[in-house]
Each structure stands twice: as C-alpha cells, then as structure tokens.
Amino acid sequence: MTAASAAQDYAARLLAGDRLALARVISKFENRDRDSGEILRNIFRNTGKAHVWGITGPPGAGKSTLVDQMVRVLRTRGLKVAVVAIDPSSPFTGGAILGDRIRMQDHTSDAGVFIRSLGTRGKQGGLSHATLETVLALDAAAFDVILVETAGVGQTELEVLGLAQQVVVVLVPESGDSVQMMKAGLLEIADLFVVNKSDRPDADRLVHHLDGVLDLTPSVRRRPDILKSQATVGAGVKEVVDHLIHLADQNLEERQRRSREFLKREVLHILIERLSSSVHQAFETSSGMDLLAQLEARQVDPISAADLLSGN
Amino acid sequence: MTAASAAQDYAARLLAGDRLALARVISKFENRDRDSGEILRNIFRNTGKAHVWGITGPPGAGKSTLVDQMVRVLRTRGLKVAVVAIDPSSPFTGGAILGDRIRMQDHTSDAGVFIRSLGTRGKQGGLSHATLETVLALDAAAFDVILVETAGVGQTELEVLGLAQQVVVVLVPESGDSVQMMKAGLLEIADLFVVNKSDRPDADRLVHHLDGVLDLTPSVRRRPDILKSQATVGAGVKEVVDHLIHLADQNLEERQRRSREFLKREVLHILIERLSSSVHQAFETSSGMDLLAQLEARQVDPISAADLLSGN
Numbered sequence: 001m002t003a004a005s006a007a008q009d010y011a012a013r014l015l016a017g018d019r020l021a022l023a024r025v026i027s028k029f030e031n032r033d034r035d036s037g038e039i040l041r042n043i044f045r046n047t048g049k050a051h052v053w054g055i056t057g058p059p060g061a062g063k064s065t066l067v068d069q070m071v072r073v074l075r076t077r078g079l080k081v082a083v084v085a086i087d088p089s090s091p092f093t094g095g096a097i098l099g100d101r102i103r104m105q106d107h108t109s110d111a112g113v114f115i116r117s118l119g120t121r122g123k124q125g126g127l128s129h130a131t132l133e134t135v136l137a138l139d140a141a142a143f144d145v146i147l148v149e150t151a152g153v154g155q156t157e158l159e160v161l162g163l164a165q166q167v168v169v170v171l172v173p174e175s176g177d178s179v180q181m182m183k184a185g186l187l188e189i190a191d192l193f194v195v196n197k198s199d200r201p202d203a204d205r206l207v208h209h210l211d212g213v214l215d216l217t218p219s220v221r222r223r224p225d226i227l228k229s230q231a232t233v234g235a236g237v238k239e240v241v242d243h244l245i246h247l248a249d250q251n252l253e254e255r256q257r258r259s260r261e262f263l264k265r266e267v268l269h270i271l272i273e274r275l276s277s278s279v280h281q282a283f284e285t286s287s288g289m290d291l292l293a294q295l296e297a298r299q300v301d302p303i304s305a306a307d308l309l310s311g312n
Numbered sequence: 313m314t315a316a317s318a319a320q321d322y323a324a325r326l327l328a329g330d331r332l333a334l335a336r337v338i339s340k341f342e343n344r345d346r347d348s349g350e351i352l353r354n355i356f357r358n359t360g361k362a363h364v365w366g367i368t369g370p371p372g373a374g375k376s377t378l379v380d381q382m383v384r385v386l387r388t389r390g391l392k393v394a395v396v397a398i399d400p401s402s403p404f405t406g407g408a409i410l411g412d413r414i415r416m417q418d419h420t421s422d423a424g425v426f427i428r429s430l431g432t433r434g435k436q437g438g439l440s441h442a443t444l445e446t447v448l449a450l451d452a453a454a455f456d457v458i459l460v461e462t463a464g465v466g467q468t469e470l471e472v473l474g475l476a477q478q479v480v481v482v483l484v485p486e487s488g489d490s491v492q493m494m495k496a497g498l499l500e501i502a503d504l505f506v507v508n509k510s511d512r513p514d515a516d517r518l519v520h521h522l523d524g525v526l527d528l529t530p531s532v533r534r535r536p537d538i539l540k541s542q543a544t545v546g547a548g549v550k551e552v553v554d555h556l557i558h559l560a561d562q563n564l565e566e567r568q569r570r571s572r573e574f575l576k577r578e579v580l581h582i583l584i585e586r587l588s589s590s591v592h593q594a595f596e597t598s599s600g601m602d603l604l605a606q607l608e609a610r611q612v613d614p615i616s617a618a619d620l621l622s623g624n
Contacts, residue, residue, distance in 0.1 A: 037615045044613040156468070256608075263607045263614065268591050270618040272584055279580050295575045296568075301356040302575065303349045306582040 007035040011042030014141050019114065022141045026116055029133035032126070032273065040133060043140035048259070050139040051248055054164030054189075055149045056157065061170045062196040065231040066240070067149050071113055073241045079144040082114040084134055086127065086150040086157060114143060128159045129269040132262065158189065163262040165255045166191045166244050169224075171210075173202035187217055190224045191247060194240055198228035222251065282309055319347040323354030326453050331426065334453045338428055341445035344438070344585065352445060355452035360571070362451040363560055366476030366501075367461045368469065373482040374508040378543040378552070379461050383425055385553045391456040394426040396446055398439065398462040398469060426455060440471045441581040444574065470501065475574040477567045478503045478556050481536075483522075485514035499529055502536045503559060506552055510540035534563060594621055 010028075013021035025043075028036050057063050067083055074081045107113040118130055131148065138146050148164055150157040161167050169190040195206050210226050227243060229236030248255060282288045291308060294300040300308075322340075325333035337355075340348050369375050379395055386393045419425040430442055443460065450458050460476055462469040473479050481502040507518050522538050539555060541548030560567060594600045603620060606612040612620075 041613045041615050045610045048608070048610055260604055260608060263604065263617075264591070264595055266614045267607070267617045267621065268588060270614055271587055271591060271622060274618070274622070275583055275587055276580060279576070279583060283576055292572055292575065295579070296360070296572060298357045298360055301353045302578045302582055303353050305575075305579045306586070309579065310583060310586070 003035055004038055007038035008042055010035075011039050014039075014043060014137065015046055017141065019111070022114065022137060023116075025137050026134050029137060030118060030130045032130075036133070037270070040136065043137065046140040046142075047136045048139065050135075050143055051145045051166075051244075052135055052139075052164045052262075053145065053147050053244055054161040054167040055147055055170060056151075056161055056167070057170030057196075058172075059151060061172045062231050063149055063151070063170050066170055066194065066196060066229060066237065067147055068107075069231050069234050069237040070147065070241055071107060072234070073238050074145055075107075075110065075112055078112075080112045080114075080142060082138040082141075082143040082146045083116070084131065084138070084146065084148045085115070085117045086131060086148065086160060114138065114141075127156050128265075129273065131160045132163065132266050132269065135262075136266070159265075161189050163258060163265060165258050166247055168192045168194055168240070168244070170194045170196050171206060172197045173200040173206050187213075187224075188221075191222070192240070192243060193224055193226045194236075195226065195228045196231050198230050198236065203228060221254070279309060315347055316350055319350035320354055322347075323351050326351075326355060326449065327358055329453065331423070334426065334449060335428075337449050338446050341449060342430060342442045344442075348445070349582070352448065355449065358452040358454075359448050360451065362447075362455055363457045363478075363556075364447055364451075364476045364574075365457065365459050365556055366473040366479040367459055367482065368463075368473055368479070369482030369508075370484075371463060373484045374543050375461055375463070375482050378482055378506065378508060378541060378549065379459055380419075381543050381546050381549040382459065382553055383419060384546070385550050386457055387419075387422065387424055390424075392424045392426075392454060394450040394453075394455040394458045395428070396443065396450070396458065396460045397427070397429045398443060398460065398472060426450065426453075439468050440577075441585065443472045444475065444578050444581065447574075448578070471577075473501050475570060475577060477570050478559055480504045480506055480552070480556070482506045482508050483518060484509045485512040485518050499525075499536075500533075503534070504552070504555060505536055505538045506548075507538065507540045508543055510542050510548065515540060533566070591621060 010021050010025055014025050025039055027033075028039065055063055055067055064085075071081050071083065107115065116134065118127060118134060135146055135148065148160060150161065167189045169186060169192070171193060173195070193210055195203050195210070197203070207226055207228065214223055214226075225243060227236060227240055229240060231237060283292055288309075291300065291305055295302065295305055322333055322337055326337050337351055339345075340351065367375055367379055376397075383393050383395065419427065428446065430439060430446060447458055447460065460472060462473060479501045481498060481504070483505060485507070505522055507515050507522070509515070519538055519540065526535055526538075537555060539548060539552055541552060543549060595604055600621075603612065603617055607614065607617055
C-alpha cells in the first residue's frame with residue numbers, strides 16, 4: 001500500500017466509525033506523523049458539525065467529575081461525546097489527570113463515548129496543533145459534542161480554549177483569592193462560570209463576588225453567566241449542559257467567529273510546522289552551518305540571519 | 313528622532329549600563345514592539361558572555377529562596393546577577409511568583425542585581441521568544457550570570473530551560489511520588505538536582521531514590537549530580553553555585569551546543585513571528601477572506617489552504 005492509500009484507508013475507517021482507526025489517527029496527529037496531512041485532507045470534508053466546549057479551572061475544582069457527569073447527561077440524550085484531556089505541562093502535577101481518568105472508565109463499554117489524553121509535546125506549538133487536529137478527527141468521526149478539558153490556563157491552554165465554541169470555567173468556594181482567579185485571560189475566555197461543590201458554605205459568597213467582578217469588567221462580548229453545581233451527586237449538571245446548548249444556539253455569530261479562528265489557526269500551524277522543518281534543514285547544510293558559526297561569532301545578528309534564510 | 317535612531321539610542325544606553333533603558337528594552341521585547349528587531353540588531357554583538365542557568369521545581373520546593381541565596385553568593389564574588397522569573401501560565405497559581413519576588417527586594421538597592429518577571433503572552437511562542445530576547449538583553453547589559461526561574465515545566469518552560477546552559481531541578485523530600493517527578497522532560501534537561509529543605513526527615517531517602525532512578529536511566533549526556541541544600545538558612549548554596557560554575561568549565565562542548573540551539577531558536581522565532589503576521593494579513597485581504605469562506609464551507613482543506621498561502 002502506498003503512503004497516500006494508507007492514509008486514505010485510515011481516513012475511510014475513521015469516517016466509518018472504526019474506533020481503533022480513530023485512536024491511531026489521533027496518535028499520528030499527536031506525533032506529527034508524515035501521513036497526518038494526507039489523513040487530514042481526507043477527513044476534513046466531514047468536519048464542522050460538532051459542538052466544541054472547553055472546560056478549565058484550578059486543580060481540585062472538580063472539573064473531571066463535572067465532565068464525567070456532563071458525559072452522562074449528554075448520553076441520555078443520545079448524543080455521542082468525546083473528551084480530550086490536555087495534560088498541560090508538568091511532570092510535577094502530571095499524575096492528576098491520569099488518575100481522574102480512571103473514574104471515566106464507567107464509560108469504556110459505551111461506543112458513544114471516546115476519551116483521550118494529550119500530553120506536552122516538545123515542539124513549538126505542538127500541543128495546540130495536536131489538539132486542533134484531534135478535535136477535527138473527533139468531529140469527522142461524528143461525535144456530537146467534544147469536551148476539551150485543561151488543568152491550567154497557560155499559553156497553550158488559553159490558545160486551545162480560545163478556539164472552543166464555549167468555555168466553562170469551574171471554580172469552588174475555596175478556590176482562594178478570587179481576584180487572582182480573575183487574572184490574565186480567564187475573564188476574556190469564559191462564557192460560563194460554574195461554582196462547583198455548591199454545598200460548601202461560601203458558595204453563594206463566591207457567586208456574588210463573581211457577579212461583582214463581572215459588573216466591573218467591561219467586555220465587548222456577552223456577559224458570562226454563573227451557575228452552581230454539585231457534580232459529585234450530579235446536581236446542577238443538566239442545567240450546565242442546557243445552558244451551553246442554549247448559548248450555542250443564541251450566539252451563532254460568535255460561534256462562527258471562533259470556527260473561523262480555529263481554521264485560520266490550523267492553517268497557521270501547518271505553515272509554522274513547514275517553516276520549522278525547513279529552518280532546521282537549512283541549518284544542516286554547509287551554508288547553514290557557516291551562518292550559525294557567524295551567529296556564534298557575533299558577525300551576523302539573528303535578524304539578518306532570518307533575512308538570509310528567508311531569501312530577503 | 314527616527315525609529316531606527318530611537319532604537320540605537322536605547323541600545324546604546326543599555327550597553328552603557330542604564331537600568332531604565334534595560335527595563336524598557338525588555339518591555340519592548342515582551343510586547344513585541346516594532347523596534348525590537350532594530351534594538352536586538354544593535355545589542356547582539358555584545359552578547360554571548362553570560363552564564364545562563366535555568367532553575368525549576370514543583371511549587372513549594374523553595375526555588376525562590378534558593379535563587380535569592382544564589383544571588384547573595386554570586387554577589388559576594390563580585391558577579392552581576394539577573395533573575396528572570398517566568399510566570400508560566402496560570403491565573404490560578406499566578407500569585408506565587410509575585411509573592412516570592414517580595415523577598416528579593418533585599419536586592420533592590422544593589423545595582424549588580426536585576427530582577428524581572430515575564431508573564432504569559434497570548435501569541436504563539438510569545439513567552440519563549442520574549443524570554444530568549446530578555447536573556448540577550450541582560451547578557452548585553454553585562455550581567456555575568458542570568459538565572460531563569462520557572463514554576464513549572466510545561467511546553468514553554470521546557471523549551472526555555474532546554475536553552476539554558478545549565479538546568480537545576482529543585483526538589484523537596486515531600487515532593488511526592490518521585491516516579492511522577494521523573495516524568496516527561498525533567499530527566500532529559502536536569503544537569504543538577506538539588507534536594508532542598510534537607511533538614512526534613514526524608515531528604516536522604518529522596519537522594520537515594522534519585523540515585524537509583526538515575527542509575528536506571530540511560531542517557532547520552534553527563535549524569536546529573538545531586539546536592540542537598542537548606543536554602544532558608546543558606547546551607548549548601550555555595551556548593552550549588554560552585555558546582556554550576558564547575559560544570560560550565562567542564563562541559564564546554566555541551567555549553568556550545570546549547571548556545572547554538574539558543575541562536576537557532578531565536579532565528580526561528582523571528583521567522584515564525586513574520587510568518588504569523590503575514591498569514592494574519594493574508595486572511596484580511598479579499599482573496600484571503602474567500603479562502604476562509606471556502607475553508608468554512610469545507611470546499612478547501614487546511615493543507616491546500618496552506619499551499620495556496622505559501623504560493624505552492
């Protein structure tokens with residue numbers, strides 16, 4: 001079988017609902033395999049239908065429990081659901097997500113549920129590229145809802161979350177200094193705040209505090225809503241799902257804007273990947289090694305080296 | 313003043329030791345200001361002399377205290393020291409590094425010490441690009457040692473740490489499951505493990521355990537050493553500094569390899585930044601908007617769109 005026909009075969013099996021082919025395709029995307037591009041080309045036509053929801057929040061907020069319960073609610077409605085857990089970053093905290101996934105094993109016998117973790121990739125932008133393409137693969141495999149769960153909101157995670165059609169930020173009463181929680185990009189990306197563990201004493205206080213912060217926050221976008229849940233007993237989860245579906249129906253314009261951003265970003269990732277590989281190759285040639293020696297000797301500066309490499 | 317002469321002026325003041333100019337240049341690099349390139353061109357000749365050491369470890373390991381004490385030791389030897397604290401990522405944990413920095417205020421009246429935090433940038437690769445150029449600015453400003461401190465080892469942090477000439481991983485006896493700690497890229501980037509808070513009961517056990525893990529880990533590089541410290545009282549810090557200076561002298565080949573990687577990466581960042589900006593512009597043109605509409609309608613796939621944009 002030629003490489004192109006192997007890629008077509010993977011794509012055809014994925015589109016026919018073969019879970020093993022889906023898993024292999026995602027691995028190929030994650031590893032930036034040589035036939036990734038050809039597979040993507042063959043499945044892209046079948047994408048663009050899924051709802052993509054991002055879920056983030058601090059460690060211990062109960063994200064995975066909430067996601068687990070959202071999967072149950074969506075399944076009772078006959079929707080196919082995929083969960084992509086982004087293991088963001090750290091060897092120091094890397095255990096948590098894998099551990100949480102064990103609970104999700106309840107769903108393993110259910111062909112309407114697919115769960116996948118993606119880890120840190122060494123390459124520039126590798127994880128967010130792999131996440132985008134994993135979402136495309138799941139979309140093509142006819143999953144109705146794709147939940148992208150991240151444990152943090154670093155650069156990669158913000159990038160990925162910004163491309164979800166809806167973003168849920170899960171907090172708990174004891175999340176700590178809520179001014180800190182509002183830092184950085186969180187307010188800009190949240191479409192919905194969920195105060196989980198709502199049986200805890202300070203839950204209502206956090207809701208009021210969030211309300212106050214949102215009142216003071218000028219935003220060009222729709223003001224994020226705040227819901228309460230107690231995911232361990234399934235309380236409030238149906239409302240979260242309903243709200244997200246409602247938002248998707250209401251904000252068609254915003255949804256389209258994010259889909260376009262998603263597609264632009266995917267094209268940019270492909271071009272960056274090509275650029276990186278051609279630059280690495282260029283530095284392996286004898287003129288590239290000369291250029292590197294001149295950089296080391298400070299005879300050429302990096303801007304001029306970039307000009308030279310790009311033929312300017 | 314023209315833009316080019318303003319850039320030359322900043323560069324000249326930075327090279328003359330003006331701390332305000334240095335701070336402004338770093339901000340320009342961080343914000344990717346238009347004259348960043350021209351400034352870099354003007355200071356690059358004066359780079360390549362500093363020692364660049366990366367420091368990482370889990371939250372609570374005492375990294376900042378150790379860094380603080382390392383600064384003291386280096387200052388007693390008359391060396392100029394800069395600290396770049398990478399606030400990696402998270403609005404949820406973002407408070408820690410800023411809080412830790414307060415302790416460093418002891419050094420604020422010392423012209424031989426410069427401390428700077430860099431935060432998450434929205435753009436693709438923005439933080440690691442800003443970090444590389446900040447290191448170049450500090451190097452040009454004649455700091456002898458540049459300590460790059462990160463709180464995690466996500467994609468960005470691993471990339472940045474991989475370009476330091478030496479990497480110190482700080483652990484504490486209670487760091488938890490040490491097999492987890494050894495995950496991902498940590499073992500590959502560590503040149504030195506420091507078991508901090510060595511007065512705690514399990515410190516020696518962690519040292520032995522680390523030893524065992526390193527015995528079992530095949531590596532093409534030099535086996536990382538393990539030292540103990542109790543940074544709160546300054547114990548073991550001098551040994552850490554001596555060891556890093558010794559390593560720098562011993563491993564000239566490895567140091568040169570990393571300097572070359574650093575320079576390649578900087579050139580690649582410049583090219584990626586140009587590419588990103590030209591792709592964003594291309595999508596604003598009418599043919600770009602047509603292409604985006606065709607992508608949305610699934611009439612063109614992202615690979616073909618990338619081909620079209622790059623003129624293939």
